[in-house]
Amino acid sequence: MRLIRLIALASPLVMLLPLSAQAAWPAGAKENYMKDCIGAASQSVNQTVAKQHCTCGADVLEKKFTTQEITQLMNPKTLPPADLRTRALNEIAACKVQK
Numbered sequence: 001m002r003l004i005r006l007i008a009l010a011s012p013l014v015m016l017l018p019l020s021a022q023a024a025w026p027a028g029a030k031e032n033y034m035k036d037c038i039g040a041a042s043q044s045v046n047q048t049v050a051k052q053h054c055t056c057g058a059d060v061l062e063k064k065f066t067t068q069e070i071t072q073l074m075n076p077k078t079l080p081p082a083d084l085r086t087r088a089l090n091e092i093a094a095c096k097v098q099k
Contacts, residue, residue, distance in 0.1 A: 029074045030058055038067040049097055056095035064091055 025033075034054050041050035053099065061070055072080040073088055080088075 012038055022060055023065055023070055024025045025058075025062060025065065026071050026074065029070060030062075033074060034059075052097045053095055055099060057092040059094060061088065 014051075034051075037054035037057060038047070038050045041053055045053070061073070065073070069084060069088075072084060079085075
């Protein structure tokens, strides 16, 4: 009987674990990323495609990187570690945007 209660209590918590795996952007970092990204991307593609690609990149960072990693990547005062930079660029490059 106790085991059934324990399972009933633990089940909702286990189902929430995937939600907690996603990182949270530090305050203002996502907006800065989008502004910088769209500004750079729109030099070679139109504004709509640039926004789609940058949105995809922001989503990838949020899903595949920790808050600490995002903070390192977005810190304007220091250069992030090369392996983290390369990983982020490779993940973002995989974004598929409809032109």
